[in-house]
Amino acid sequence: xxxxxxxxxxxxxxxxxxxxxxxxxxxxxxxxxxxxxxxxxxxxxxxxxxxxxxxxxxxxxxxxxxxxxxxxxxxxxxxxxxxxxxxxxxxxxxxxxxxxxxxxxxxxxxxxxxxxxxxxxxxxxxxxxxxxxxxxxxxxxxxxxxxxxxxxxxxxxxxxxxxxxxxxxxxxxxxxxxxxxxxxxxxxxxxxxxxxxxxxxxxxxxxxxxxxxxxxxxxxxxxxxxxxxxxxxxxxxxxxxxxxxxxxxxxxxxxxxxxxxxxxxxxxxxxxxxxxxxxxxxxxxxxxxxxxxxxxxxxxxxxxxxxxxxxxxxxxxxxxxxxxxxxxx
Amino acid sequence: xxxxxxxxxxxxxxxxxxxxxxxxxxxxxxxxxxxxxxxxxxxxxxxxxxxxxxxxxxxxxxxxxxxxxxxxxxxxxxxxxxxxxxxxxxxxxxxxxxxxxxxxxxxxxxxxxxxxxxxxxxxxxxxxxxxxxxxxxxxxxxxxxxxxxxxxxxxxxxxxxxxxxxxxxxxxxxxxxxxxxxxxxxxxxxxxxxxxxxxxxxxxxxxxxxxxxxxxxxxxxxxxxxxxxxxxxxxxxxxxxxxxxxxxxxxxxxxxxxxxxxxxxxxxxxxxxxxxxx
Amino acid sequence: xxxxxxxxxxxxxxxxxxxxxxxxxxxxxxxxxxxxxxxxxxxxxxxxxxxxxxxxxxxxxxxxxxxxxxxxxxxxxxxxxxxxxxxxxxxxxxxxxxxxxxxxxxxxxxxxxxxxxxxxxxxxxxxxxxxxxxxxxxxxxxxxxxxxxxxxxxxxxxxxxxxxxxxxxxxxxxxxxxxxxxxxxxxxxxxxxxxxxxxxxxxxxxxxxxxxxxxxxxxxxxxxxxxxxxxxxxxxxxxxxxxxxxxxxxxxxxxxxxxxxxxxxxxxxxxxx
Numbered sequence: 001x002x003x004x005x006x007x008x009x010x011x012x013x014x015x016x017x018x019x020x021x022x023x024x025x026x027x028x029x030x031x032x033x034x035x036x037x038x039x040x041x042x043x044x045x046x047x048x049x050x051x052x053x054x055x056x057x058x059x060x061x062x063x064x065x066x067x068x069x070x071x072x073x074x075x076x077x078x079x080x081x082x083x084x085x086x087x088x089x090x091x092x093x094x095x096x097x098x099x100x101x102x103x104x105x106x107x108x109x110x111x112x113x114x115x116x117x118x119x120x121x122x123x124x125x126x127x128x129x130x131x132x133x134x135x136x137x138x139x140x141x142x143x144x145x146x147x148x149x150x151x152x153x154x155x156x157x158x159x160x161x162x163x164x165x166x167x168x169x170x171x172x173x174x175x176x177x178x179x180x181x182x183x184x185x186x187x188x189x190x191x192x193x194x195x196x197x198x199x200x201x202x203x204x205x206x207x208x209x210x211x212x213x214x215x216x217x218x219x220x221x222x223x224x225x226x227x228x229x230x231x232x233x234x235x236x237x238x239x240x241x242x243x244x245x246x247x248x249x250x251x252x253x254x255x256x257x258x259x260x261x262x263x264x265x266x267x268x269x270x271x272x273x274x275x276x277x278x279x280x281x282x283x284x285x286x287x288x289x290x291x292x293x294x295x296x297x298x299x300x301x302x303x304x305x306x307x308x309x310x311x312x313x314x315x316x317x318x319x320x321x322x323x324x325x326x327x328x329x
Numbered sequence: 330x331x332x333x334x335x336x337x338x339x340x341x342x343x344x345x346x347x348x349x350x351x352x353x354x355x356x357x358x359x360x361x362x363x364x365x366x367x368x369x370x371x372x373x374x375x376x377x378x379x380x381x382x383x384x385x386x387x388x389x390x391x392x393x394x395x396x397x398x399x400x401x402x403x404x405x406x407x408x409x410x411x412x413x414x415x416x417x418x419x420x421x422x423x424x425x426x427x428x429x430x431x432x433x434x435x436x437x438x439x440x441x442x443x444x445x446x447x448x449x450x451x452x453x454x455x456x457x458x459x460x461x462x463x464x465x466x467x468x469x470x471x472x473x474x475x476x477x478x479x480x481x482x483x484x485x486x487x488x489x490x491x492x493x494x495x496x497x498x499x500x501x502x503x504x505x506x507x508x509x510x511x512x513x514x515x516x517x518x519x520x521x522x523x524x525x526x527x528x529x530x531x532x533x534x535x536x537x538x539x540x541x542x543x544x545x546x547x548x549x550x551x552x553x554x555x556x557x558x559x560x561x562x563x564x565x566x567x568x569x570x571x572x573x574x575x576x577x578x579x580x581x582x583x584x585x586x587x588x589x590x591x592x593x594x595x596x597x598x599x600x601x602x603x604x605x606x607x
Numbered sequence: 608x609x610x611x612x613x614x615x616x617x618x619x620x621x622x623x624x625x626x627x628x629x630x631x632x633x634x635x636x637x638x639x640x641x642x643x644x645x646x647x648x649x650x651x652x653x654x655x656x657x658x659x660x661x662x663x664x665x666x667x668x669x670x671x672x673x674x675x676x677x678x679x680x681x682x683x684x685x686x687x688x689x690x691x692x693x694x695x696x697x698x699x700x701x702x703x704x705x706x707x708x709x710x711x712x713x714x715x716x717x718x719x720x721x722x723x724x725x726x727x728x729x730x731x732x733x734x735x736x737x738x739x740x741x742x743x744x745x746x747x748x749x750x751x752x753x754x755x756x757x758x759x760x761x762x763x764x765x766x767x768x769x770x771x772x773x774x775x776x777x778x779x780x781x782x783x784x785x786x787x788x789x790x791x792x793x794x795x796x797x798x799x800x801x802x803x804x805x806x807x808x809x810x811x812x813x814x815x816x817x818x819x820x821x822x823x824x825x826x827x828x829x830x831x832x833x834x835x836x837x838x839x840x841x842x843x844x845x846x847x848x849x850x851x852x853x854x855x856x857x858x859x860x861x862x863x864x865x866x867x868x869x870x871x872x873x874x875x876x877x878x879x880x
Contacts, residue, residue: 079840086656106842108656140741147840170829173741188741307841402779422778432772438876439794449780452790482877500780 033237035068036091042073042081043094044144045177047197047280048117048223050264051249051288052094057267060245065238076176077144085110085228092242094225096149097298104318105299105308112224112319113232113239114246115292115326119222120285121153121213122199125191126184126206133161133168133211139190141171142180147307149222150193152298153213155305160216165305195222196284212285217301220294221328222286232320243290243322250288257281292319292328349416350377351536352401352504357410359396360561370396372561373410378504383530383537385547388557389592394540397557398508401538402428414503424453427497429507433489436481436496443468443477446496453500467495470529487518494529504536511546523549544588548573548581556591565591659845667845668852677834681853684819684830688811691747695754695807702755703762707788716763720756728753728814729821746818753814754807761803765796798873805865816854 041056043049055061056072073090075081078099084090086108094116103110123133123141130136143150151172159165173180173189177198184192185205192202203209213220225246232239253260261277281288295315302308312318315328359371370393378384386394399405401412403420411418414426429435436445443464450460468474471491481489490510497505511519523546530537539550547554548570556565568587573580624632641661647653648660659667671677702719705712732749739745769792777791793800819832829837831850838846873879 086654102841106656108842145840146837183741188736404775404778422775422781424779424781426779428775428779430772430775432770434770435772435776437773437776437791437794438878439797439872452780452782452786480876 034235035065035238036231036235037067038069038071039091040071040073040084040089041092041094042075042084042090044075044077044081046195046223047264047277047284048119048195048286049094050253050260050281051116051246052225053267054249054252054260054263055245057263060249061242064241064245077174078148079145081226082108082110085226091231092225092227094223096144096223097221097295098149098152098302099147100224100226100318101295101299101302101312102147102308104312105302105310107310109228109230110226111229111232112292112323113227114225114243115221115290115319115323115328116223116225116246116250117221117289118219118287118293119195119213120219121150121193121195121222122203122285123154123157123191123193123210123212124184124199124202124207125210126187126202126208127190128208130190130210133157136168136171136191136210137162139171140173141168141191141193142173142175142183142189143193144176145174146172149298150195152302152307153216154193155307156213156216156301157211159305196286197280200280200284214285217294217297219287220297221292224292227320229320236321239320240322247290250290253281253288290323291326292323294329296329351380351382351415352378352538353411353413354397354401355411355413357397357400357412358408358561359393359400359405360408361396361405369408369561371557371563373563374555374557375410376555376564376567378536378538380503380536381534383539383550383552384555385539385541385551385553386555386557387541387544387547387588387592388562389559390542391560392557392562393560394542394557394562395508398428398506398538398540401504402426402506424449424500425503426506427500427502427504429490429493429497429505429510431509431512433486433513435493436489438481441478441480442473442484442492445481445492446499449496449500463499464495467499468492470498470532471495471525485518486514487522490514490522491525494526498529498533498535502535504538505530507537507539509541512541519546526550544585544592547588548585554588556588656842656844659848663845664848664852667843667849671846671849671853677849677853680829680831680834681857684815684832685857687743687746687830688750688808688815691750691815692754692804692807692811694747695751695811696758696804698751699755699758699762699803702759703766704788706763707766707792708784713763716759720760723752724756724760726752728810729817732818732821746815749818750811750814753810757806757810758800758803761799761806762796765799766792768799769795795878798878801865801869801873808861808865812854812858 039061041052043052047053061068061070075084078095081090081093081095082099082103085093092113093110100110100112125136130139141154143154145151146169154168154172155165158167162168175183175189177192177194180189180192180194181198181202183189184202184207191210192198192207194202199209225242227239249260257278258274261274261281264277265272265274292315295318296312299308299312299318303311316324319328354377355375357371357374358369359374360367360369362368370391374397376384386397388394396405400407401414401420403422403426406419412420414420420426436442437448440448443461446464446467447460450463451457455463465474465477468477471494473488473491473495476484476488476492481492484492493510494505511522514522527550529535537550539547541547541550552571553567553569555567557563558565568584570584573584575581627635645661648658648663668677702712702716706716707713728749731752732745735745735749735752739748766788773791773795774787777787782790815830816832816835819830820836831853835847835850838844838850869879
């Protein structure tokens with residue numbers, strides 16, 4: 001009896017030992033990456049945040065980092081997100097280039113951890129009499145705020161067309177995109193400097209395009225995901241994994257827009273439909289990519305008109321290490 | 330203008346007196362609503378008042394003497410009976426029957442002493458200059474010239490009442506109605522003001538109806554005294570006290586005793602009734 | 608009064624503090640608070656984005672006034688408030704006079720007051736913007752709505768508590784009912800009117816700043832609330848504090864102005880309740 005059992009016992013021991021080694025190896029591997037216990041990710045309304053929405057709907061991060069609690073929030077403006085990051089409520093925030101550069105120049109410890117897209121921002125108006133930038137003097141133009149990327153774009157438009165960057169400052173009404181779209185279509189405001197998909201929705205419902213940001217800045221970055229350098233330095237591997245996840249989500253959107261649209265439809269509970277999402281992805285002025293474009297162009301302009309007092313030496317000053325390899329500008 | 334204002338000589342004013350009594354009350358019945366029902370204050374009162382006369386109404390508290398004054402002033406309408414002023418009935422409040430109230434807060438606190446006397450004159454059509462001249466005259470009459478620029482809250486109680494008198498007289502009313510105006514003052518001030526009032530009335534010749542609960546005051550001030558009973562009151566007696574002489578005379582103490590008795594009898598009677606019932 | 612203390616030093620300290628004149632005590636306390644503030648900012652390594660120190664604040668305040676960047680918004684907000692409180696006061700007076708002259712007016716005023724007085728101005732603003740559009744009229748409407756009710760409540764209280772003797776005097780000297788209201792009730796109610804005006808000013812001020820913070824420029828040149836909000840957006844924390852300092856100082860100035868007005872009227876007439 002004993003002779004028959006001994007090989008079996010040895011095999012069992014070996015298997016057990018291997019199992020313990022294996023788990024300890026992976027456990028040790030996991031234990032060697034410092035991982036935050038709680039991460040709040042905040043973004044704003046708009047399909048420019050599609051890569052993040054995909055990560056959220058597919059629970060990619062939750063699966064990858066089971067020891068971390070992830071919480072997703074939608075806030076109404078870039079400044080709300082920067083404030084959340086300063087106070088420590090938000091660990092990863094996403095917003096336009098404008099609030100990021102203003103914050104960075106004021107000494108806030110924010111940099112880009114993963115760019116999301118480039119975006120053409122359209123200035124929409126419903127009244128057919130508003131045809132040019134000059135027609136907007138004395139009117140009301142809604143946008144997320146004076147420090148939003150739309151705020152910078154408006155000032156560029158004012159400088160080029162009216163000779164004074166601040167000529168239209170008094171027209172700015174701070175409103176989030178969904179509320180502003182409603183206000184434009186009901187005639188409460190005269191114009192809306194906005195982004196995808198609202199600009200396309202407004203066009204479909206009777207508004208016309210007065211001007212586009214690409215006409216004034218060339219193609220440029222629109223939205224990015226941010227982290228504080230303190231957070232990055234504490235969790236570099238985590239942050240790099242996040243960058244990789246975002247890249248993969250962007251790849252999926254670009255290569256398989258149908259599948260990506262279906263995921264987006266899941267997030268919003270079926271309305272709008274995936275066909276609608278697919279059309280928006282295709283036609284509302286967005287290009288998803290992790291390559292930042294035009295950061296220095298924006299910073300230069302903002303510095304010239306006095307919106308910021310500190311200039312980055314190079315685009316790399318505004319981003320974290322995972323982004324260095326993307327050949328941005 | 331100056332003559333009518335400055336004279337105040339009784340004999341001259343008598344020449345302008347209307348024929349017949351200035352004020353006539355005929356079986357006047359007065360009351361007011363209480364939560365417990367309608368309370369009759371004056372059961373039936375009839376008396377008359379001639380021009381330039383000084384009539385004092387006296388009675389126990391609650392006998393309706395203030396209500397009577399208010400009715401004559403036009404604040405309250407009689408339940409029955411008539412009140413006629415120079416033949417006119419249905420009286421509404423007006424400056425022809427200027428009132429001096431008992432309360433000290435009858436002056437407008439936001440006006441100076443002079444302003445308080447000028448304002449009613451302006452309301453009644455006098456020009457600014459006229460009103461100012463008139464006002465100063467009556468302030469002089471009441472020895473208040475030095476206080477003309479002060480505000481009521483800076484004055485003593487006695488001074489406030491004098492301002493009220495000056496204000497009332499400046500309107501040249503047909504009658505001056507006074508509702509226990511010296512009741513809240515100390516005895517010394519009261520005596521002084523009674524003497525001043527007598528002097529002022531003699532100088533201006535104004536007709537006076539004075540309400541009080543003090544027998545002494547009635548005898549000092551009045552030509553005639555109306556004694557009211559308790560509510561619902563009626564006129565117990567109407568006595569002439571003009572010819573009494575000074576405080577130290579026998580007639581004076583006689584009259585005083587009589588009045589005391591009248592007012593005390595009421596109380597005694599009530600007491601008897603109470604005993605009788607038992 | 609002074610109890611027998613266990614330690615010899617305690618009553619001596621209390622005696623020293625209490626004998627200083629009031630203004631000196633308050634001044635000393637203020638200096639102490641500012642010192643604590645400065646120490647906190649200088650020594651606690653708190654982010655300069657979160658806190659500006661007293662010296663920074665004063666410098667931002669001074670430069671803001673010198674170059675006009677604070678003066679403009681301050682005047683814009685003040686003008687807005689003066690206009691709105693004026694309108695609110697006017698409407699309140701009409702309501703109150705109507706209430707003084709008729710029972711229907713009294714009922715109407717009491718009903719409207721109980722409905723509208725509890726509504727905070729910032730809650731009315733979104734509806735006002737729907738009705739009037741996103742412009743200054745919406746804010747004027749909101750502010751007027753905030754100021755009508757405190758004034759009406761206090762003024763009608765003042766009317767109701769006027770001595771009946773004064774009213775009787777008014778009628779006796781021949782005033783019409785309307786003139787009794789204007790010449791007797793109104794001046795007699797002045798202490799209450801001032802109380803109401805002070806309350807209306809305080810509510811209006813708070814509502815104006817809050818509305819600007821929440822709704823931005825809304826068509827006008829931009830007031831003090833907008834100045835503070837803008838400074839916050841650009842992380843110019845010393846300017847935020849300078850804006851707050853301006854508000855505090857204006858509060859002191861208006862307290863003083865009200866005090867002077869009261870001195871010349873209500874206090875001079877011995878009517879201060």
